[in-house]
Amino acid sequence: MEMTASFKHLVPLAIVAVFSYVVAELCHSKPIYDSLLQKALAKDKANAQAMEKNCTRNVIELSVESGSFIEGKMIKNIPWPEHTLLVDVKRGENDIVPSGDTKIIASDYLYVLTDTENCQRVRELVEK
Amino acid sequence: MLDKQKIETYNNLNHWQNFRLRLVGEGILVGVFSGCVVGFFRFALNYADVFRAQIYTFLSSISLIYVSGLVALFLCIAFVLSRLVAYEPLSAGSGIPQVKGNILGLYKTVWWRIILSKLLGGILGIGAGLSLGREGPAIQLGAMTGQGFSRFLGRTRMEERYLISSGAGAGLAAAFNAPLAGVIFTLEELHKNFSVVVLLPSLAAALTATIISRIFFGQDTIFLFPDLSRFPVQYFPYLAVLGICLGLFGTFFNYCLLKSTDFYKLSIFKNNFMRISFPLLLAIPLGFYLPQVLGGGNQLVDALVAMDFSLQVLLVLVGCKFIFTMFSYGCGVPGGFFLPMLVIGALTGNILGSVLVDVGLLAPYYRIHVIIFAMRVSFLPLSEHLLQALS
Numbered sequence: 001m002e003m004t005a006s007f008k009h010l011v012p013l014a015i016v017a018v019f020s021y022v023v024a025e026l027c028h029s030k031p032i033y034d035s036l037l038q039k040a041l042a043k044d045k046a047n048a049q050a051m052e053k054n055c056t057r058n059v060i061e062l063s064v065e066s067g068s069f070i071e072g073k074m075i076k077n078i079p080w081p082e083h084t085l086l087v088d089v090k091r092g093e094n095d096i097v098p099s100g101d102t103k104i105i106a107s108d109y110l111y112v113l114t115d116t117e118n119c120q121r122v123r124e125l126v127e128k
Numbered sequence: 129m130l131d132k133q134k135i136e137t138y139n140n141l142n143h144w145q146n147f148r149l150r151l152v153g154e155g156i157l158v159g160v161f162s163g164c165v166v167g168f169f170r171f172a173l174n175y176a177d178v179f180r181a182q183i184y185t186f187l188s189s190i191s192l193i194y195v196s197g198l199v200a201l202f203l204c205i206a207f208v209l210s211r212l213v214a215y216e217p218l219s220a221g222s223g224i225p226q227v228k229g230n231i232l233g234l235y236k237t238v239w240w241r242i243i244l245s246k247l248l249g250g251i252l253g254i255g256a257g258l259s260l261g262r263e264g265p266a267i268q269l270g271a272m273t274g275q276g277f278s279r280f281l282g283r284t285r286m287e288e289r290y291l292i293s294s295g296a297g298a299g300l301a302a303a304f305n306a307p308l309a310g311v312i313f314t315l316e317e318l319h320k321n322f323s324v325v326v327l328l329p330s331l332a333a334a335l336t337a338t339i340i341s342r343i344f345f346g347q348d349t350i351f352l353f354p355d356l357s358r359f360p361v362q363y364f365p366y367l368a369v370l371g372i373c374l375g376l377f378g379t380f381f382n383y384c385l386l387k388s389t390d391f392y393k394l395s396i397f398k399n400n401f402m403r404i405s406f407p408l409l410l411a412i413p414l415g416f417y418l419p420q421v422l423g424g425g426n427q428l429v430d431a432l433v434a435m436d437f438s439l440q441v442l443l444v445l446v447g448c449k450f451i452f453t454m455f456s457y458g459c460g461v462p463g464g465f466f467l468p469m470l471v472i473g474a475l476t477g478n479i480l481g482s483v484l485v486d487v488g489l490l491a492p493y494y495r496i497h498v499i500i501f502a503m504r505v506s507f508l509p510l511s512e513h514l515l516q517a518l519s
Contacts, residue, residue, distance in 0.1 A: 009500065012359045012367050016505045017517045020378065024509030027379040028475060032510045033317060035386055037225035038506020041234065056232045059137045063321040088141045089145040095144065111141060111286075113134070119233045125153065 057115050059087065062126045066106035067127045076100035081121040085113040136284045139299060143206045148325060152286070155294045155329030158277050159336025162270035162298035166337065167344045169247060173262055176255030177423055180292050184415045198412060206405040209461050212249045213400060219245035221457070222464040223268025224317070225297050227466040230271065231289050231318055233429050234298060239272040239279065246272075249462035257422035258412040258456040259449060263302050264464025267313070270299020270337070293318050294329040298337035304350045305341050308519045310334035316513050351503075363490065370480055370502060377476055378509025379451075385465060385510075388458030400460070407455040414452065421449040425471035429503060432478050432494050439482055466507060471505020474499050 006013050064071055075086060075098055088111040089096040089104070096102060104110070114122050140147045155466065187194060212222045219242050226242075229235040250265040273296025278288040293314045301310030314330040315322055315492070359367075391405045416420055420428045439446070453468040481498035484490035490498070508517040 008356070008358050009497070012364065012497070013501055013504055014518055015364065015367040016371040016374065017508055017514060019368050019511050020375035020505050021512065021514060023372050023375025024379050024382075024512070027376070027507055029379040029382050031512045032382055032385065033222070033224045034230060036222065037381075038223075039386070039389075040225055040369050041229065056288045057285070058289075059284075060233060061286075061289075061323065061325070063323065087138070087363065090144075095141075113137070114231055116236075123232070 004121055012050055026034070026065055052121060057113060058119060059111055059113050060119060061124070062110045062123065063124060064104055064108045064110065068106065068126060069107050070104050073104055074100065075104065076104050078104070079125070081114075081118045083115055083118050087111050087113050133284050137286050138321075140284065140287065144340055147287075151290055151294075151325065151329040152332045154281075154291060155332030156272045156275070158270075158291055158295045158329070159298045159301075159333035160340060161277060162178030162273045162295045162333065163302045163337035163340030165243065165247070165269050165273050166266045166299050166302035167341050167380060169250060169266060170341070172251045172343065173254055173424075176251060177427075180422070181419065182255055183241070184419060187267050188416060195377065195412065199409065202256060202408040203405060204411065205256050206211045206408050207401055207500055209404050210400040211406055212245045213404075213460060213462070213465065214483060216241045216245035218242055219249060219268075219462050221272075221459045222460070222466075224264050224464065227268055227292065228318060230275075233285075234290045235278070237272065237275065238278040238330055240324075243269055243276070246462050253456075253461040253463050254423055256408055257415055258407055258461065258463060259423065259425065259453040260456050260461070260463025260464075261424050261465055261467030261469075262394050263300055263466040265462055266303035267296045267464075268299070270302070270333075271296035272334075273299075280364050288328075290325060293326060294333035297330040298333035301322075301334035302337040302341040303346070305338060305345065306350070306519075307331075307334040307338040310337070312515045312519050313317060313513070316515050317511065318514055322446060327457040350426060353433060353496070353500060356500075357495060359494065359501075366484060366490065366498070367501065370477065370498060371474065371505065372479060374473065374502060375509045377473075381469065381472070382510050384450075384454055387458060388454040389460070391455070392458050392460070403459045406514035407452070407459050410452065410455060414448070418448055419443070420445060425449065426467060428471050429474045429499075432499055434472055436495070437478070437493075439479065442475055442479050442482065446472060446479065449475065450453065469507050469510065470503050474503035476506070477502020489494040 087096050089098045089102065090109040108125065112122050151450060218226050219235060223246065230237055236373050246265050246268055254260050254262065271292045274291040275288060278291040297310035297314035298316060301307045302311050311330045311334050314326060319326050344502060397403045398500065411422060449468065449472055457465050477499045481490065481495040485495055505517050508514065
């Protein structure tokens with residue numbers, strides 16, 4: 001709408017959008033930028049291995065969606081990859097200093113200190 | 129170094145309120161810088177569009193021999209492009225996957241090298257007429273400006289990711305004069321969640337970048353559509369047909385785009401220079417006979433609305449634009465495929481609209497509506513950006 005400067009067409013536009021989305025899902029179409037990123041990563045695997053040698057540390061933000069593998073689990077019962085440290089849990093406006101007995105619930109934001117190598121594994125753990 | 133990073137990160141997490149407010153201020157500054165970089169990029173592309181049209185008009189008025197000069201020029205461009213991509217491999221292609229990888233912490237990037245290579249490569253490639261879009265480059269340019277800003281101030285890696293994403297949204301906002309699109313892109317594609325820490329600086333950056341772009345280019349929206357009346361309810365069933373067509377077409381486009389690089393693995397292409405030369409040389413005959421399919425192609429959408437093309441012309445245009453976009457993207461020069469996809473979507477919508485008008489199911493006035501809907505939704509099956517399509 002912004003690009004065409006008119007908000008009159010929201011309803012018809014949304015109808016077209018939903019139909020095209022469902023059809024694409026039925027055809028098992030994957031989001032293109034994810035596919036391209038994976039392709040690029042697979043291509044320079046050699047590059048990635050070189051990167052792992054001088055891997056840097058990062059604090060990454062992860063959101064826990066309902067139905068996540070770690071939802072409802074205590075932090076000590078979650079199989080974290082090596083070299084990961086959960087430093088902070090934000091629940092709404094509150095900060096929780098995580099301990100082993102803290103239970104993760106959906107809509108929490110986790111702040112995890114990890115290195116480049118394990119970044120993807122943590123993400124998969126939280127998002128699966 | 130590492131300990132300093134850790135301590136600062138802890139500090140940021142402890143003073144969350146202050147941290148969020150600081151990010152808004154930094155977002156504004158990132159917006160200013162991204163707006164300027166992307167504004168320059170846009171300016172150069174607009175100029176290149178005009179210049180290209182003049183060259184082809186001039187060449188068709190004189191002897192055909194002089195076309196060899198253009199061939200030589202394009203081979204030089206192909207050479208420069210192949211060197212640029214070799215210099216900074218992360219500047220190849222759209223740029224959005226790279227920014228995503230960056231935010232996920234998968235890539236280490238040197239921001240100024242990417243800006244340099246993307247800016248020059250994007251202007252040369254798209255300027256020469258390859259069917260590529262400016263949005264991917266604009267997003268990556270904005271993101272790398274954000275990273276440069278963060279490095280300049282010595283911010284932590286955690287903060288840097290927020291600044292990179294703000295810059296990315298600002299880049300998109302400046303490229304299309306559309307702040308909401310920029311913010312939604314950051315949330316929907318880059319972060320896939322709706323955290324306030326992402327939203328606040330992104331909004332600040334996107335708004336600033338839009339203001340900068342409006343100072344340079346005026347208030348006009350990127351597509352010039354007339355003010356239309358509402359789409360009548362009795363025509364709503366056609367929307368389902370349009371949605372299904374676009375979904376199938378988008379899936380096909382998605383498949384072809386991922387396979388487009390395979391074409392360049394054929395053994396006749398010995399190196400990157402030859403790969404890049406192929407679509408550039410293909411652009412020359414197209415420039416003489418079908419200049420509408422060259423470049424991003426937003427003027428073509430405006431033309432579709434203003435004129436009623438015949439069905440044959442539309443089919444030729446959509447076919448050529450599709451194939452040429454695949455060749456252009458597959459060779460791996462800097463440039464995205466969002467704008468070409470919008471144009472292909474608009475053409476598809478026009479074809480469907482014209483068919484409906486011809487068989488008497490649709491009043492001719494509403495052909496333009498169908499074009500707009502098709503264009504706006506065309507990218508959705510590819511990217512799954514539901515909100516983006518509606519913004």
